[in-house]
Amino acid sequence: MLATASLLAQTADLDLVIRHVLAGLGHGLHAGRERGAGVEFSEYRAYVPGDEWRRVDWKLLARVDRYYVREAERDSHVAIWLLLDASASMAEPSRSIEGLTKLWFARTVLGCIAAVAQRQGDAFGLIIAGQDRVAFTPASRGPRQLHKVLAQLSRVEAGGGLPDEPMLRAHLHFARSPSLIFAVSDFLDWPSPLSEALLRLRHLSHDVRLLSLSTQAEKDASFASGGAYRDPERVEGLHRFDAEAKAAYRSARSAHFDAVKTQCRQHDMPLLTASIEQAVGTVLRRWLQLAGRA
Template identity: 70%
Template sequence: MAQTRDLDLVIRHVLAGLGHGIHAGRERGAGVEFSEYRAYAPGDEWRRVDWKLLARADRYFIREAERDSHVAVWLWLDATASMAEPSREINGIDKLWFARTVLACVAAIAQRQGDAFGLVVCSGDKVDFTPAARGPRQLQRVLAQLNKAQPLGRLPAGEVLKAHLHFARSPAVMFVASDFLDWPSPLSEALQRLRRMHHDVRLLTLRTQAEVDASFRAGAAYRDPERSGGLHRLSGADRASYREQSRAHFDAVAQACRQSDIVHSVACIEQPVVEVLRGWLRAAGARRAASR
């Protein structure tokens, strides 16, 4: 708890009044895990009557149970060096902070629904993997791993990512937060592969308002944190070209997602977290409704 106190407080604030939003995590009925008692109603199966309770209470009660959902929730965090990009408008906020917070909220929703959930973190050319499980302890494990994530290096190679896709043998929902500045990339190929395997893949592209508007300070020097190279200076004359190239890149990301039937949302890290979270979950719900 000491490791996750700050993040835990943030998600409690964000989730106040927020609905479940992912899917029905458990099904009522005859199952293996006891849920609650309810009064007998005509039509109920007699084999579900609790006869011991009848002897004590002299009334018929039905044992309700819950069956575990077969769908696991997977959180996928891009913690490469480019995710350290800070907001130019809000102090103390960067892409990684925002991604960790949104994924922590999804984890809290999954835990509240009784779903199994796990975490995949891509950072420093490697993959850190937290197996899926249920319950409050699993939430604390995931929050601790999210808090530990640091923006380092580049995405792992395609072979490394492919070797970690063993977790996706059962039906799963993938929530992936990244800036997707690299596309196509080993990550995009892995996600498209997961979609072809019939998993529900939901992407959140994170940008800063300065990136969207090209409102970087004129004459400032920048270095790509994931590639070797010198400094790059953005002059006033470069802004139009930057906007055009940026628009073309993210249009290509959106088109690839449509072609692969992947839910794709875009947000600026200056937006309220709850607004982004609602929009992300709503986009996935809209696709499900349209497919019926």
Template identity: 70%
Template sequence: MLETAALLAHAGKLDLVIRHVLAGLGHGIHAGRERGAGVEFSEYRAYAPGDEWRRVDWKLLARADRYYVREAERDSHVAAWLWLDATASMAEPSREVAGLDKFWFARTMLACVAAIAQRQGDAFGLIVCTDGRIEFTPASRGPRQLQRVLAALKAAQPKGRLPDAEALKKCLHFARAPSLVFAATDALDWPSPLSEALVRLRHMRHDVRLLSLRTRAEVNASFKSGAAYRDPEGGDGLHRLQGADRDAYRHALSAHFGNVAGDCRRHDIPYVSAVIEDPLQDALRGWLNVAVRRSA
């Protein structure tokens, strides 16, 4: 909890949070290589601020008097897609850590995955499901792409419901080539249009992995007795959790997430569950270890 609280001090600057989280993490999101055997020249592109100088073609600079960067295709080429559930329920706050909510945790996890993909030289893009619509940041590579993705994550706000199943089905054209799909959600709405889309992507032979988020209060049913609660996405009146309701609540929640885990197993989707008050680094390490095992 102390680690998570410390990260919140940099909540307005995702790049600072990323640097803190990734310090010493030590591995990437798949078992590929960026340099050495298996790397073949693909194309030139104009130099952009932030590109590594070692990738500049100096002979071409002498001939053309312009900076160009060599792009390479690797034998382990993979694109990473970051999928953020930005619906209203993701605004659920921690009852223990001020300023912490599910959305901050999900957004920060995906920002770290983006930074690792950029470090590995992979293409990566972002999908945000919010207020009944889908927002895309197309996949690309490099430091400028990382800044685009971080800006889109910072601008996202948790509101409304998921897009409907038909809208999500139509959007799946983004993943034409084999891809890694990292989806962060609270999974409270399951089965859902999101779950159907992830299963469809898995059946299309993409490598999909799910992160579900809960607060400690949700896990332990440690809400204040008698406190009023309204479903932020349902709007179907107020609900009150009395002391006698806690066992039934825990049982229902356990059954629900058991169904989520069971669906993921049936469709070969690695599933990681995290409590947002726990260290974010531990949750990220578990998510990435799943990715490395799957792609090794």
């Protein structure tokens, strides 16, 4: 698994990585398309007693001498939104897999979701929050939209802080229509302008689903003893990791994420926590399954 992850992390072609991850995944994003006598043709299926005769394809009957019903789908008009935290803390690298960072993992997962959305025929858009600003790609459908979103994800670099609340709020105009939001961050800052934006979207009855990423070293405090660390989003101070500091770090981290999980439960926002050393496909599958139970 580590060999595969290392190989993927060294691959610059995001589209190639996504096709590797999605091979055999077979999961959708939502049940937002209704089968029935709609206007968009989907597929044929064998006639069963109780089907409406007007849905039988009589031309096909003449060719194959069997009754088939035309299935169609009605688009639920649910747009998929991908929200990426690209602040400086997302540049944090794995201590065991060369080339792997939280940002690499996040953009790969969101790229996979964009590919699934395109395959389903959903409209999807991208919001990147980092460098103290917002980059916004409006929602659209089709292969051209997928290429545009993947290009944006490929170019993004982690840096700076999250944009402030007024700036984020100004980019939530897409929330006028029903939306499904997949947001990826390390959520080290909570509450934050990002968490407030996500809660606002949830209060507007949108479906908000979160993925919280960390490195394995962050999870178990397996930093080198005596080493020093500076918060990339703050200028003040160095943090040293002796035994006492590690114990305090574990306690503070546990309390922080307990509070995050509690608030997510209170507001019905499915949250998955994962380390970037895990297989991308495994995390993606778990996230989609978790979201599907919401």
